[in-house]
Amino acid sequence: MDGNNKYLMLLLWIQGGYFFITGVWPLVHIYSFMVVSGPKNDIWLVRTVGLLITSISLGLLTSAIMKKIEVSLMIIAFGSALSLLFVDLFYVFKNVIAETYLGDALVEFLFIISWLIIFWRSRK
Template sequence: MEHSAVGKLQGGFNVVSGAWPLVHMRSFEAVTGAKTDKWLVRTVSGLLITIGAAQLRAAGTPGGADQARLLGIGTAATLAAIDLTYVAKGRISKIYLVDAAVELLLVRSWLRAT
């Protein structure tokens, strides 16, 4: 897969997953568990939308793929580490293991991209 394709894939995923709790917090909590600090969920949502939009914009431009890659690997590795750490501690739902798997697949995709 090319860098631009990975950037567009992850950018879209970040925008959609970031928008979900902003659009419908109730369904987000039904899947991921109740949240005490909704302000923090909204903050992370905004950051994911911003990162995703930057990836979508950069992915198809000369030199932009490097920026999309840097954002992509850093974001995915951070989210996977948080998911794995806090599922293991019992602080967040095991459904976050699905997100960790997706994030690790994105890291792998970036590392294998041509």
Template sequence: MKKYKILPYIQLFYYLLTAVWPFVHLESFFAVTGPKVEVWLVKTVSLLLFPHILLIIYVAEIRHSPLIILAILSACVGLAGIDLYYYLKGVIRWVYMIDFVLELGFIIYWLLQVRAPSKS
């Protein structure tokens, strides 16, 4: 795991940016992602990313644990599924397909990590 730590840190930065952005500048977040009726829901989803950020740090720096990797993977699968479903329904903007592609990359990475033997 230590050899290929760049992708977890990309995901960490991306999730951190996604989590903090609506709290720092909601107007620019809406300018990119489209207007939202339920601001509380945007902020709730943002806050729900924080535990996954901590899990990514834990797995990348401390311990390679298949159970924790599966928890990270669940966030990736959930976000990718929501992105694809609501984009195809015409509810969200095309920018969410960028997130979908990134989440697919994270899914592939973490699936490979679950299959890899633990080094710690």
């Protein structure tokens, strides 16, 4: 496995693990999730997003475990990080969600940069 594939595998593990933790957390203990992320009006929506993020994480982690990387999964990983970054920033600056989501925005930004580096290196 060359250096780029090792980096790719590491990214799948890190993003998959991060998405798993952040996706499952509101499902197993919504109250501690709200202590950190702020109060929520629509618990069903928080749980729906948690399930979607968990689903994405399972795809990323399965890919890492099987050491099988598909371009379509890479696009889902990149796109989900980009989507979450935009949601975090948009709704924090509209004062809809707590500023703690800026921490998640930073993590999502790092995932985006990492995927862009992988895409750029794979073109060579």
